[in-house]
Amino acid sequence: MKPSHLILASGLFLTGTFMxxxxxxxxxxxxxxxxPCGSDYSCIKxxxxxYRQQAEQLSAIAQRYEHEAALKSAQAGNDxxxxxxxxxxxxxxxxxxxxxxxxxxxxxxxxxxxxxx
Numbered sequence: 001m002k003p004s005h006l007i008l009a010s011g012l013f014l015t016g017t018f019m020x021x022x023x024x025x026x027x028x029x030x031x032x033x034x035x036p037c038g039s040d041y042s043c044i045k046x047x048x049x050x051y052r053q054q055a056e057q058l059s060a061i062a063q064r065y066e067h068e069a070a071l072k073s074a075q076a077g078n079d080x081x082x083x084x085x086x087x088x089x090x091x092x093x094x095x096x097x098x099x100x101x102x103x104x105x106x107x108x109x110x111x112x113x114x115x116x117x
Contacts, residue, residue, distance in 0.1 A: 041112065048111070055100035059093070062092075063090075066086075
């Protein structure tokens with residue numbers, strides 16, 4: 001696969017993932033509505049699973065940005081502006097991944113001990 005095809009494919013994947021992440025929402029709006037399911041354990045279980053999946057996806061995106069930054073750093077030097085931007089994006093995705101993982105853990109804590117997702 002040519003490098004231009006790889007960049008195009010990863011760009012399309014990142015765009016799609018970003019759009020899905022935006023539609024799910026993150027941050028304070030999710031934390032204020034932590035109990036939309038009430039005592040419906042299957043709903044809570046599903047939300048915990050969805051947030052854990054989102055955390056894994058965001059973490060994978062962050063790792064890709066870090067990898068791309070490392071490759072560009074080897075080619076262009078350590079002080080390129082694009083490399084700094086890639087590192088910043090990776091840190092933002094890692095942060096969002098941690099928030100989604102925290103939400104998943106909060107939902108898991110609401111489940112009875114014998115109910116697994």
